[in-house]
Amino acid sequence: MPTKVEKDSLSGVDTTGHEWDGIQELNNPLPKWWLYVFYVCVAFSLGYWVLYPAIPLGKSYTGGILGYSQRDVVLADIATARAAQGAYRAKIDKASFEQIEADPDLLSFAIAGGRSAFAENCSACHGAGGAGGKGYPTLADDDWLWGGKADDIHTTLLHGIRSPVDGDTRLSEMPKFGVDKLLTAVQIDEVAEYVLSFTGRDTNKAASKNGEAVFTENCVACHGEKGEGMREVGAPRLNDNIWLYGGDKKTLVETITYARAGVMPAWGSRLDPITVKQLAVYVHTLGGGEK
Amino acid sequence: MSTTTQTHGGGDEQVPASLFAAREKVYPKSVAGKYRKLKWIALVVLLAIYYVVPWIRWDRGPAAPDQAVLVDLAGPRLYFFFIEIWPQEIYYLTGLLIMAAIGLFLATSLAGRIWCGYACPQTVWTDLYVWIERKIEGDRSERIRLDKSPLSGAKVLKKLSKHLAWLVVAFLTGGAWAMYFTDAPTLVAGLFRLQIDELSLIFIALFTSTTYLLGGWAREQVCTYMCPWPRLQGAMIDEDSLIVTYESWRGEPRGAKRKSQDWDQRGDCIDCKACIHVCPTGIDIREGLQMECIGCGLCVDACNEIMTKISRPLNLITFDTHNNQVARSHGSTAHVRLIRPRTLIYGLIIVVLAGMMVAGLVFRPQLDISVLRDRAPLFVTLSDGDIRNGYTFKISNMTRYAKDYSLRLDGVAGATLAVVGQEDRVERIDLAARPDTVATYRIYVRAPARALASTSTPVTFTLTDKTTVGRGAPEEVDYHSVFIGPDK
Numbered sequence: 016m017p018t019k020v021e022k023d024s025l026s027g028v029d030t031t032g033h034e035w036d037g038i039q040e041l042n043n044p045l046p047k048w049w050l051y052v053f054y055v056c057v058a059f060s061l062g063y064w065v066l067y068p069a070i071p072l073g074k075s076y077t078g079g080i081l082g083y084s085q086r087d088v089v090l091a092d093i094a095t096a097r098a099a100q101g102a103y104r105a106k107i108d109k110a111s112f113e114q115i116e117a118d119p120d121l122l123s124f125a126i127a128g129g130r131s132a133f134a135e136n137c138s139a140c141h142g143a144g145g146a147g148g149k150g151y152p153t154l155a156d157d158d159w160l161w162g163g164k165a166d167d168i169h170t171t172l173l174h175g176i177r178s179p180v181d182g183d184t185r186l187s188e189m190p191k192f193g194v195d196k197l198l199t200a201v202q203i204d205e206v207a208e209y210v211l212s213f214t215g216r217d218t219n220k221a222a223s224k225n226g227e228a229v230f231t232e233n234c235v236a237c238h239g240e241k242g243e244g245m246r247e248v249g250a251p252r253l254n255d256n257i258w259l260y261g262g263d264k265k266t267l268v269e270t271i272t273y274a275r276a277g278v279m280p281a282w283g284s285r286l287d288p289i290t291v292k293q294l295a296v297y298v299h300t301l302g303g304g305e306k
Numbered sequence: 307m308s309t310t311t312q313t314h315g316g317g318d319e320q321v322p323a324s325l326f327a328a329r330e331k332v333y334p335k336s337v338a339g340k341y342r343k344l345k346w347i348a349l350v351v352l353l354a355i356y357y358v359v360p361w362i363r364w365d366r367g368p369a370a371p372d373q374a375v376l377v378d379l380a381g382p383r384l385y386f387f388f389i390e391i392w393p394q395e396i397y398y399l400t401g402l403l404i405m406a407a408i409g410l411f412l413a414t415s416l417a418g419r420i421w422c423g424y425a426c427p428q429t430v431w432t433d434l435y436v437w438i439e440r441k442i443e444g445d446r447s448e449r450i451r452l453d454k455s456p457l458s459g460a461k462v463l464k465k466l467s468k469h470l471a472w473l474v475v476a477f478l479t480g481g482a483w484a485m486y487f488t489d490a491p492t493l494v495a496g497l498f499r500l501q502i503d504e505l506s507l508i509f510i511a512l513f514t515s516t517t518y519l520l521g522g523w524a525r526e527q528v529c530t531y532m533c534p535w536p537r538l539q540g541a542m543i544d545e546d547s548l549i550v551t552y553e554s555w556r557g558e559p560r561g562a563k564r565k566s567q568d569w570d571q572r573g574d575c576i577d578c579k580a581c582i583h584v585c586p587t588g589i590d591i592r593e594g595l596q597m598e599c600i601g602c603g604l605c606v607d608a609c610n611e612i613m614t615k616i617s618r619p620l621n622l623i624t625f626d627t628h629n630n631q632v633a634r635s636h637g638s639t640a641h642v643r644l645i646r647p648r649t650l651i652y653g654l655i656i657v658v659l660a661g662m663m664v665a666g667l668v669f670r671p672q673l674d675i676s677v678l679r680d681r682a683p684l685f686v687t688l689s690d691g692d693i694r695n696g697y698t699f700k701i702s703n704m705t706r707y708a709k710d711y712s713l714r715l716d717g718v719a720g721a722t723l724a725v726v727g728q729e730d731r732v733e734r735i736d737l738a739a740r741p742d743t744v745a746t747y748r749i750y751v752r753a754p755a756r757a758l759a760s761t762s763t764p765v766t767f768t769l770t771d772k773t774t775v776g777r778g779a780p781e782e783v784d785y786h787s788v789f790i791g792p793d794k
Contacts, residue, residue, distance in 0.1 A: 143683075145683070146683030146684075153686060155696075156686045156688055156689070157689055158688075214691075252689065255689035255690065255691075256687055256688070256689060256690065256755075257687055257689050300726070302686060302694065302726075302750060
């Protein structure tokens, strides 16, 4: 509590009147430069209140006489950027994938747009850079379920895989050999042994021999005689080193018993056509694209 | 400065003087003499260097600027005649700055603050500004009278024309500074057409205003309060350094000479204060070496004028060492010792640094690569079981010629390389880089899984300059990286 303002005997300056345990505070004036800077700031803020948006009024605010709005600035920036991209976007729209990839400018524009769209929409499942994961195909390798040409990738992107909302979606179904009692447990085990032999891995020779007959009867139609797969129905190659869910015996048995049916959304109804095209180019250039 | 004392409360306790001392304006008087002449020469030479250098042309071929000294921030390159520094080589600038600092130490330990007195931009421009002031307002006494006189048309005219002249000099200074960062003829042409870029304009404005403020208004306060060097220089000066000294042993007792006095009964100093009046920092050198003294020696010139008039020995104020002064006050002479441990050490550091810089510049590589491994995905398993890693290559071709390179990889048996865009998988790939640019390539390295002993295999990329083959040993650069495969 302010008690008594008095002149300090040593410095000749008034005290503030505050005292704590005998210690008093001097009331020295503020430095002049500080005070003037403060006045300038006050004048500035008054001007700012008048010119710029300043005071919230419930649901609205004082707009300021300059009518400045950061949102308008952003919208204008976006419109400017779109206009600047316009020529490229028009070209992307018209050009074939061969034409896009043959033109370095167009290609880098497509890749740049594709990269950001990929990070936003695709990398949650396919990983950054298309690294993939269990059940989510690696997009940087040379193994493609439904085709690795740019046009194939574009189709997959537009319509998705087993998409419930797109009539043109890529569709196929692997029978649930175990669950639906199409094969016995022993047959499943034998056919798994046979599949292992495609890639030259150690197998039970006798079981594998028995499995060949089961494979011929049940699997060849889609996966091919030597497990070379069939892209028309998205049937994976079984004679390579890339396994979407795992290539060990246990996982193979699980796959044959329960079947697999991965789903990818149809992006044609979610993204604009030019972005989808840019995405196709981006994925095609990740390292495994086919000509 | 007057000390104000207050008493209060009837007691007789004294209140100490205010801690704030207002600046006392310095009115340096004009002087002629040896050191003044040296100072004029330094001023003309340094200003000439400053204003002429940006106009020197240096042909570097069609793709590069032809300005001899240029800091190209957008480039980004630093050009100095035949030397071109890339941003990653900025340590040459660091080396140069260290050499400059040690050079300052050496000069100070030899001859005191000659940098401050003769070569520092603050000294040079202050000198120029004082010269302009003297031309317009007159010498010391006239300037003092003018400042004390009431406001009048003549006073306003003089002050206005002085500040205008100062501003013109400031603008020329700022403009010349911008010339070091952009093509000088283009900039000047742009100034006349009022077409110059914002950045140049900002820098011209900045240097115009700082030159005007520091040269016209702040002057010796920059040296006394803003600059750290006066506070450090004591550490470089010893009793064998040449410093501006008042020979108190023969100057004292000082005082105006009466006719009746004989020179034998008194000191040589007649207390005319000429040394104080010419001092650009307004100090009295007779009080001894002090932080405010910039070592310019103008007081030596002023005193010698007086000594000549009264026919006493010259150099009552002199550039001399402490040891010499002690010896002379006893009637003997000590010689000046230039070679001392500290000057030797400073000199040695400068020589070693200069040697390292020259060697570095002569032997610096004209080719540099940096390699960024792909991190997403770390590696890709291909359908035949091979493992593929992706790398982004940046090749810095620091020459003026287009180059062709050949890249190979060591460390993984059977590994093949491919450039994105070219399908061939080969052991050596050809890459090219345009003159004075950084070329970027995406490289895929593919290796059989069985060739990989562990998750991470060290590999070495070797880039060979094919264009120098046949003209001496081909330039080669190695880059050590790793090849990542699945867990073993």
